[in-house]
Amino acid sequence: MKLEKNRFGDCMAKIYREDDADLGFLKGKKICIVGYGSQGHAHALNLRDSGLDVVVALPEWDKDYWKKAEKDGMKVLKLEEIDGDLIAMLIPDMVQPGVYKKFVEHRLRDGSTILFAHGFNIHYNQIVPPKNVDVIMVAPKGPGPLVRRMFLEGKGVPALIAVNQNSSGRALKIALAYAKGIGATRAGVIETTFKEETETDLFGEQVDLCGGVAEMIKMSFEVLVEFGYQPEVAYFEVLHELKLIVDLIYEGGIFNMWKAVSETAKYGGMTRGKRIFTEDIKQEMKKILREIQSGEFAKEWILENIAGRPVYTKLLEKEANHPIEIVGKEMRKMIPWLK
Ligand code: NAD
Numbered sequence: 387m388k389l390e391k392n393r394f395g396d397c398m399a400k401i402y403r404e405d406d407a408d409l410g411f412l413k414g415k416k417i418c419i420v421g422y423g424s425q426g427h428a429h430a431l432n433l434r435d436s437g438l439d440v441v442v443a444l445p446e447w448d449k450d451y452w453k454k455a456e457k458d459g460m461k462v463l464k465l466e467e468i469d470g471d472l473i474a475m476l477i478p479d480m481v482q483p484g485v486y487k488k489f490v491e492h493r494l495r496d497g498s499t500i501l502f503a504h505g506f507n508i509h510y511n512q513i514v515p516p517k518n519v520d521v522i523m524v525a526p527k528g529p530g531p532l533v534r535r536m537f538l539e540g541k542g543v544p545a546l547i548a549v550n551q552n553s554s555g556r557a558l559k560i561a562l563a564y565a566k567g568i569g570a571t572r573a574g575v576i577e578t579t580f581k582e583e584t585e586t587d588l589f590g591e592q593v594d595l596c597g598g599v600a601e602m603i604k605m606s607f608e609v610l611v612e613f614g615y616q617p618e619v620a621y622f623e624v625l626h627e628l629k630l631i632v633d634l635i636y637e638g639g640i641f642n643m644w645k646a647v648s649e650t651a652k653y654g655g656m657t658r659g660k661r662i663f664t665e666d667i668k669q670e671m672k673k674i675l676r677e678i679q680s681g682e683f684a685k686e687w688i689l690e691n692i693a694g695r696p697v698y699t700k701l702l703e704k705e706a707n708h709p710i711e712i713v714g715k716e717m718r719k720m721i722p723w724l725k
């Protein structure tokens with residue numbers, strides 16, 4: 387495969403930096419962060435430390451989050467009191483539509499902004515905001531605690547940014563100001579769409595990051611154990627050592643990994659890897675992507691939630707009881723640098 391000709395200098399995507407963003411687009415506006423979990427706490431604190439006017443909204447029953455936010459000096463509102471020029475939906479994706487319908491929709495007014503950190507609910511029409519508001523996304527490419535830590539160190543976590551509805555004519559400027567407020571423009575912010583962010587996110591976690599990696603580890607473990615090798619030895623080989631390889635890839639790309647491993651690993655890996663990841667697998671990946679694009683996966687997952695997650699619960703239980711988990715629990719006790 388070949389990459390398309392560059393549209394923006396060395397990068398193919400549009401990337402915004404510190405100077406492209408102006409906090410002024412949020413000055414004098416009231417920002418309401420709904421949720422104080424992974425992303426919520428980091429956004430709220432970073433925006434406040436950037437000099438913006440921030441409140442947090444939480445369900446009354448969630449006492450721990452409520453206490454944490456108050457301890458951090460945030461003003462906390464009940465969901466019934468949600469109000470602001472910009473409302474950021476930073477609660478789990480599956481509960482957002484219900485909270486939106488009950489507590490947010492009637493609070494939106496002409497020129498309001500509603501912000502997401504993931505495109506699922508907008509892209510699959512689980513939330514349909516009125517036409518007179520801006521709908522934007524600022525999605526950090528890292529967990530909330532890292533977003534906070536980098537900010538405190540004067541750095542930032544890269545983020546994706548998107549505009550789905552630009553009623554005010556300033557939606558992109560507002561999204562950039564928010565990205566600057568949480569520190570993301572210090573690292574760089576990539577422009578995308580709700581569609582691209584949602585579909586690539588689901589594809590990545592299904593075939594590569596979560597689904598793909600978990601099956602690859604379990605299957606290679608099973609093969610070694612079925613051939614009579616000790617499960618403890620297999621565990622270290624197929625799971626534990628994966629971190630070293632992923633670290634090399636993360637820090638410098640796949641070729642960086644090839645450079646670091648032995649000559650035998652290079653030759654064996656380059657000739658055998660292709661026999662595992664065959665054209666059939668690529669065809670299946672395309673099928674999975676089409677299920678994401680058509681909305682078939684989203685529908686399945688939404689219905690699964692409505693039904694009380696019967697399939698999800700069964701599968702999760704099976705994962706928890708896989709032999710590699712049992713061996714792994716023991717083996718990790720031998721590793722002093724793991725808590
Ligand atoms: P989270 O699970 O940490 O959210 C917890 C918060 O949600 C708590 O404040 C809790 O009080 C609130 N909450 C839980 N159930 C609720 C309910 N029924 N009604 C109202 N509030 C409820 O969420 P998160 O991981 O920060 O994700 C928030 C958004 O950010 C999601 O759209 C997610 O896709 C996106 N995102 C997450 C990450 C990440 O690393 N966690 C990264 C990028 C984007």
Ligand code: MG
Binds near residue numbers: 590
């Ligand atoms: Mg993701």
